[in-house]
Amino acid sequence: MKRCSHLSLMSAALLAVSLTLQAQEPPTSPGPLYIQALHDHGLSTNLDDLLQYIGRLHPGHQDQQHVQQLIDQLGAEKFHDRREAMFALSEAPELTQVKLAIAEVHTDQEIRRRARSLRKKQRAEGDFVLFATLRTLRLHASPRAVPMLMPLIPQLNDDYLRQEAREALLASVDLTVEHELLMASDSEDVAIREVALVALGRIDSPSSQPMLENCLRLADDRLALSAAEGLAWSDPGKSLPTLIRLLNSPSFSIRHQSATLLQTITSQQFGYAPYANVDQRQKARELWNNWLTTDSETHRQLIPLQQRKQRTGRILLCLFRPFTVAEIDESGNFVFESDLTRAACGGEACLTNGHRVFADWERKSLIELDAYGQLVQEHKLPGIPNSLHLLDNGHMLTSLYNRNCVCEISTDGTLIWEASVEGQPSDARRLSNGNTLIAVNNRHHVLEINTAGETVWELKNEQVRCPESARRLENGNTLIACGRDGCVKEYNPRGEVVWQADKLPMAYDAIQLDNGHLLIGYQSGLRELDRGGNVIRDLKVGVVRRMHRY
Numbered sequence: 001m002k003r004c005s006h007l008s009l010m011s012a013a014l015l016a017v018s019l020t021l022q023a024q025e026p027p028t029s030p031g032p033l034y035i036q037a038l039h040d041h042g043l044s045t046n047l048d049d050l051l052q053y054i055g056r057l058h059p060g061h062q063d064q065q066h067v068q069q070l071i072d073q074l075g076a077e078k079f080h081d082r083r084e085a086m087f088a089l090s091e092a093p094e095l096t097q098v099k100l101a102i103a104e105v106h107t108d109q110e111i112r113r114r115a116r117s118l119r120k121k122q123r124a125e126g127d128f129v130l131f132a133t134l135r136t137l138r139l140h141a142s143p144r145a146v147p148m149l150m151p152l153i154p155q156l157n158d159d160y161l162r163q164e165a166r167e168a169l170l171a172s173v174d175l176t177v178e179h180e181l182l183m184a185s186d187s188e189d190v191a192i193r194e195v196a197l198v199a200l201g202r203i204d205s206p207s208s209q210p211m212l213e214n215c216l217r218l219a220d221d222r223l224a225l226s227a228a229e230g231l232a233w234s235d236p237g238k239s240l241p242t243l244i245r246l247l248n249s250p251s252f253s254i255r256h257q258s259a260t261l262l263q264t265i266t267s268q269q270f271g272y273a274p275y276a277n278v279d280q281r282q283k284a285r286e287l288w289n290n291w292l293t294t295d296s297e298t299h300r301q302l303i304p305l306q307q308r309k310q311r312t313g314r315i316l317l318c319l320f321r322p323f324t325v326a327e328i329d330e331s332g333n334f335v336f337e338s339d340l341t342r343a344a345c346g347g348e349a350c351l352t353n354g355h356r357v358f359a360d361w362e363r364k365s366l367i368e369l370d371a372y373g374q375l376v377q378e379h380k381l382p383g384i385p386n387s388l389h390l391l392d393n394g395h396m397l398t399s400l401y402n403r404n405c406v407c408e409i410s411t412d413g414t415l416i417w418e419a420s421v422e423g424q425p426s427d428a429r430r431l432s433n434g435n436t437l438i439a440v441n442n443r444h445h446v447l448e449i450n451t452a453g454e455t456v457w458e459l460k461n462e463q464v465r466c467p468e469s470a471r472r473l474e475n476g477n478t479l480i481a482c483g484r485d486g487c488v489k490e491y492n493p494r495g496e497v498v499w500q501a502d503k504l505p506m507a508y509d510a511i512q513l514d515n516g517h518l519l520i521g522y523q524s525g526l527r528e529l530d531r532g533g534n535v536i537r538d539l540k541v542g543v544v545r546r547m548h549r550y
Contacts, residue, residue: 024048026139031313033537034132041094041129047140050133054148057098057130059155067099074103075111082114089118093126100126101157123532131164131516138168145172146199150184154191158531159475160516166195173199178208185211194226201230209235216242221249225257229305236265236302240292247272247285252493255281256476260432262288265303267392269434271450273457274476274493280456314550315519315526316356318344320543325358325369332526332539338373346388346398346427348548359385359398366396366409379413387427387469387546399425399438406438419453427469439467439480446470446480459495469509469546481507481520488520501529509546521547 024047029035035045043049056063073085089096100122103115137145149169156162173181181203184196197215200208215227216239225246228239239261246258255274263269268291272284314335317326325344327336342362349356355376358367361384368376383400390396391408395416399406406428408417419436423443430436435456437448444465447458459480468483477498478491488510490499506523513519513528517536520527521544528536 026136028139030132030136030139034135037129037132038136043129043133045136047137047142047144050137050140051145051148053094053133054137054145054152056095057155058148058151063095064099067096070096071099071103071106071111071115074114075108082110086114086118090122093122094129095126097122097126097130098152098155102155104157120532123530123534127158127161127530128536130161134161134164134168138164138171141171143172143174143177145169146177147180150180150192150195153195154189158516160514160531162191164514166198169195170199170202173202175203175205178203178205182208182211185215190220190222194222197223197226198230198233201227201233204234213238221246221251221254225254228258229261232261232265233305236304240266244285244288244292247274247281247288248278252476260474261305263432265305266291267301267303269432271434273433273435273448276456314349316347316349316548316550317521317526317541317544318347318358318546319541320545322542324542325356325373326541327356328539328541332537336371336373338369340369340373340375341367344545345386346546346548348388348390349550357388357390357396359388361385361401366398366413379409381409386425387429389429391430397428397430397436399428401425406436417451419449421447421449426467429471431472437470437472437478439470441466441468441483446478457493459491463495464489464491468507471511473512479510479512479518481510483508486522488518499531501533506543508544511547511549513549519547519549521545 025045030045038044043053055061058064070085070089073081076082100115100119103111104119106112106115146169149165153162153165156165181196181199184192185200187193187196197212201212212227212230216224218224224242228242231239243258243262246254249255249258252274259272259274270284270287272281313329315328317328319326320343323343324337324339325341325347326334329335341358341360343360344358345361346359347356355371356369360367364381364384366379366381366385366388370376381400383403385398386401387399388396394411396409397406398409401424404422404424405418405420406425407415410416421438421440423440423445425438426441427439428436431448435448435450439446445458445460446464446467447455449455464480464482466482466484467480469481471479473479476493479488480491481488483506486504486507487500487502488504488507489497492498501518501520504520504522504527507520509521511519516531518529520529523543525541526539526544530536
């Protein structure tokens with residue numbers, strides 16, 4: 001009997017250990033690309049493993065103190081010392097990327113030059129392992145990650161890394177960390193205060209609500225916006241007046257984020273553009289105020305941020321040679337394919353019934369396929385469609401290449417809206433402000449028009465040649481794929497090129513991924529580039545004419 005008792009105790013102990021280990025793994029796999037990136041640097045998806053790595057990135061950690069000493073050594077008088085520091089820093093990209101990013105703007109010219117050189121070589125590797133860590137922590141959603149992530153956020157200079165760290169922290173908060181969040185909301189570091197205010201809104205604690213409401217009146221627009229975003233998570237009505245006020249902020253970023261939040265939780269638009277002149281912005285802001293004060297149903301129709309749709313990570317592809325439509329997951333595996341289309345130039349998914357809709361150039365129609373790739377219905381068009389954007393109201397926006405126009409069509413094929421353009425449109429997308437972004441290939445023209453068809457923003461002639469697609473990014477910039485020039489460029493609202501990638505034969509389309517990388521569809525398939533221009537992967541899937549990530 002004793003032996004059985006010992007065996008039972010041993011089995012129970014092993015089971016307890018097994019359950020503990022299982023609890024340390026995220027409920028959902030981050031995907032093989034991220035798992036491999038972690039593995040290559042001696043990391044796993046285990047929670048303790050990831051938190052230990054994040055701890056090693058903190059400024060006070062001895063590893064980071066050593067990294068800082070090496071960075072200072074980059075400016076040493078002796079060449080041997082500088083070379084030795086360069087070599088040592090290149091050996092551990094997963095530990096040096098944060099400090100090197102800061103050193104890129106160092107006052108010492110030699111340190112600045114060498115830091116930029118190292119970052120260019122290491123960015124793909126070092127940043128990707130950090131992103132993989134943050135993405136996996138986001139899946140863990142453990143409150144234990146909060147104190148580790150909070151001090152890391154201000155150090156991250158790259159927008160996409162900071163955003164992923166922010167999302168990982170917000171996914172991890174609950175009532176057990178409320179006191180810590182309240183302390184952080186009073187930090188001297190504005191970046192920490194910002195994320196703490198949003199996080200307090202996420203946990204929806206009655207004791208934190210009065211503090212968030214008081215912060216709506218802060219003079220610092222960044223903090224007022226964060227308080228508004230926090231309240232918008234569960235009680236969006238309280239955030240509306242502040243968000244409308246911030247539409248007149250002197251900061252483009254604040255205006256852009258406020259408008260995006262307003263449009264997300266209200267489903268209203270009023271033609272507001274954060275880059276418009278003061279008078280135009282004021283006119284749209286007055287429309288928002290009138291809506292807020294006169295619509296008695298306002299609070300019933302608001303959509304709390306917690307109800308926003310989540311992405312699947314899949315990418316729908318319109319392929320030329322072979323002329324098919326297909327869909328891949330984040331690992332590049334094909335999960336859907338159909339040859340019922342003849343020359344799809346645009347497609348979108350994410351319909352509630354699992355269907356997909358395509359604009360078919362050769363058939364001159366919009367085609368709906370079911371989840372198995374079978375034809376559901378077809379709407380004939382009065383011209384050749386060259387793009388497709390499925391709108392939130394269920395309508396479809398398409399550009400008619402041979403008719404020099406862009407039109408909005410209902411689900412039964414009724415024409416709802418139409419606007420003429422000078423030239424043959426290759427792409428058209430409805431923006432969150434209600435305007436429409438159009439690429440006109442043969443006129444070297446990208447323009448944004450309002451509902452009256454008036455141009456409110458544009459790039460043309462030498463600024464942009466042969467644009468095949470144009471997409472507005474979340475930061476307000478515009479990403480344009482220029483087919484014949486074989487390049488992809490990102491323009492800020494002033495029309496200045498802020499990022500560019502070349503040597504992309506027939507670059508038809510480009511989208512930005514959550515990790516900040518660019519995914520480009522060109523004549524050989526899909527190419528993923530980081531912001532340093534390094535190739536992350538190249539998928540030979542055929543000529544990619546258009547893609548849609550959802």
